[in-house]
Amino acid sequence: MTHYLDYAATTPVRPEALEAMLPILSDNFGNPSGAHRMARAANQVLDEAREQLADALGCEPGEIVFTAGGTEADNLAITGTVSSLGGRPACSAIEHHAVLDPVEYHDGIVLPVTTAGAVDLDALAAVVAEHGESLSIVSVMLANNETGVVQPLAEIASMVRAAAPQALIHTDAVQALCWLDVAELAAVADLVSISGHKFGAPKGVGALVVREGHPATAKLTPILKGGGQERGRRGGTHNVAGIAALAVAAELTVAERADQVDRVRRLRDRLADGIVDAVPGAIETGDRAAKTANICHVCFEGIESEALLFLLEKADIMASAASSCASGAMEPSHVLAAMGFDRALAFGSLRLSLGYASTDADVDAVLAALPPAVERLRERG
Ligand code: PLP
DSSP states (O other), rough: OEEBTTTTTTTOHHHHHHHHHHHHHSSSSOOOTSSHHHHHHHHHHHHHHHHHHHHHSOOGGGGEESSSSSHHHHHHHHHHHHHHHEEEEEEHHHSOOHHHEEEEEEEOEEEEEEETBOOHHHHHHHHHHHHHHGEEEEEEEEEEETTOOOHHHHHHHHHHHOOTTTTTEEEOOTTTTTTTHHHGGGGGOEEEEEGGTTTSSSOOOOOEESSSGGGGGGGOOOOOOSSSTTTGTTTTTOOOHHHHHHHHHHHHHHHHHHHHHHHHHHHHHHHHHHHHHHHHTTTESSSSSGGGGEEEEEETTTOHHHHHHHHHTTTTEOBBSSSSTTTSSOOOOOHHHHHOHHHHHHHHHHEEETTTTOOOHHHHHHHHHHHHHHHHHHHHH
């Protein structure tokens, strides 16, 4: 039996989302940009999905721009804003590379974080005081993909609004929808990114919420220019089946969230407590109370996570060393580096992330396999 503990990397497609896709892939396969009956039927699927997703995210249907996932939504937010407003972008040092790389490409400012993994508000105050007038966008994720630490977005937004009212606020909510009330917490942001495969829709579909409140959002420059889809904000034939699945999965995720948070938090706490009790020198990252309910992130001195992942896989446990995109690279995670982790300790990091189908059996499997695996690696030196 496979124990999947890598929900922060990706999730299985929910049966309801798959069911929504199948007729669109086979019978109702029209191109929504066309003029005939089948095109109109596809367009109706898009309209319904847009409304359903807007309900789940607490925005207006017209504020949704469908994208090919979280990376594109993040790039559209940063590059689309800098292209239209000029100025400099800023983001936290623990953003996913989908934000960090475009911000650095546009000569942006990278904000430090505390050792607890949250944006350093004193440093932000200094940045907005010094660079406020030149800022065009400030991007801070809602929850970090490696540590699960939830960021103080409301405080960040009010500091930025006061010192740099021209700047847009973007939040990458890709890791948040299953665990946090995105409709409420991201209401302070002008731009919000989500990605379907983190909550039971397929890979390659997501959205950017482009709120109408701030005058600058109307000027967002598309990064994909083409057929004028999404009211000119994102060219390209719609992934109609993926979009239908995205909306169904988002609705279910939001409806079930409170129950899942309680259930998964209990599993995560048992997992994290069990690891810290059984493995000498295991260090849990961040303050658990400030993290999403699903992530258990620990560091082990004296081992390398690549070797640990190999032993866990032999016990049918699928886990991750850092963010999924960075796995395989022999550089310690930029998130742990920004939190001031010792390099050797960062090399021994393990992320176990739970989700809607996780069970006690998954926790038991890790608690049985992990302590002897760490011991074996330490003995090997
Ligand atoms: N942002 C965060 C926080 C993520 O965790 C990820 C994926 O791991 C992305 C963005 C990229 O999303 P996608 O895989 O849909 O391109």
